[in-house]
Amino acid sequence: xxxxxxxxxxxxxxxxxxxxxxxxxxxxxxxxxxxxxxxxxxxxxxxxxxxxxxxxxxxxxxxxxxxxxxxxxxxxxxxxxxxxxxxxxxxxxxxxxxxxxxxxxxxxxxxxxxx
Amino acid sequence: xxxxxxxxxxxxxxxxxxxxxxxxxxxxxxxxxxxxxxxxxxxxxxxxxxxxxxxxxxxxxxxxxxxxxxxxxxxxxxxxxxxxxxxxxxxxxxxxxxxxxxxxxxxxx
Numbered sequence: 001x002x003x004x005x006x007x008x009x010x011x012x013x014x015x016x017x018x019x020x021x022x023x024x025x026x027x028x029x030x031x032x033x034x035x036x037x038x039x040x041x042x043x044x045x046x047x048x049x050x051x052x053x054x055x056x057x058x059x060x061x062x063x064x065x066x067x068x069x070x071x072x073x074x075x076x077x078x079x080x081x082x083x084x085x086x087x088x089x090x091x092x093x094x095x096x097x098x099x100x101x102x103x104x105x106x107x108x109x110x111x112x113x114x115x
Numbered sequence: 116x117x118x119x120x121x122x123x124x125x126x127x128x129x130x131x132x133x134x135x136x137x138x139x140x141x142x143x144x145x146x147x148x149x150x151x152x153x154x155x156x157x158x159x160x161x162x163x164x165x166x167x168x169x170x171x172x173x174x175x176x177x178x179x180x181x182x183x184x185x186x187x188x189x190x191x192x193x194x195x196x197x198x199x200x201x202x203x204x205x206x207x208x209x210x211x212x213x214x215x216x217x218x219x220x221x222x223x224x
Binding site for chain 1: 151156157158159160161164200202206209210211212213214215216217
């Protein structure tokens with residue numbers, strides 16, 4: 001079974017530029033998550049989708065971050081404009097729908113450096 | 116968010132058992148105890164989870180205290196590949212995971 005795919009793996013941009021990350025979850029997984037992991041900290045949830053609807057985006061800085069999940073499969077996370085403090089690893093995870101199958105499967109992440 | 120407390124770091128020798136403690140004194144009756152680990156330069160991966168009873172799988176064992184206010188992840192024979200950050204998380208009713216800083220495990224050859 002193929003895992004969660006993310007691209008790019010690394011990205012370096014200047015502050016105030018825009019950047020987008022892509023995630024392809026495990027086939028058939030209804031729930032998709034985006035996390036931000038700052039160096040030395042645990043991942044922090046940014047947004048959770050169930051199929052193509054947003055379940056929770058309370059931690060997403062909506063003035064600069066946006067995310068969408070077209071057709072309930074792939075997802076993109078965008079930052080516009082980027083700030084220095086956005087330097088982090090952005091992780092995508094997916095899980096099947098159901099109380100007993102809520103294990104989250106994580107992708108390798110995209111490491112963003114904002115200069 | 117429910118909270119857990121873990122030591123910042125632990126060291127072990129290769130092929131010896133590792134016992135990782137986690138305190139969760141504010142746990143509610145419906146919170147599951149989940150453990151994930153994160154190897155260097157990778158995303159977190161699921162290790163094990165439980166509610167009330169002790170659990171075993173191919174990766175580890177989870178021992179849960181009778182009052183559920185603490186738990187211990189047991190790696191029976193540590194290998195160099197087990198060096199990682201281990202996260203103890205209370206999975207609440209909305210299925211969200213709130214990661215803390217975790218325990219960094221170092222395995223000495």
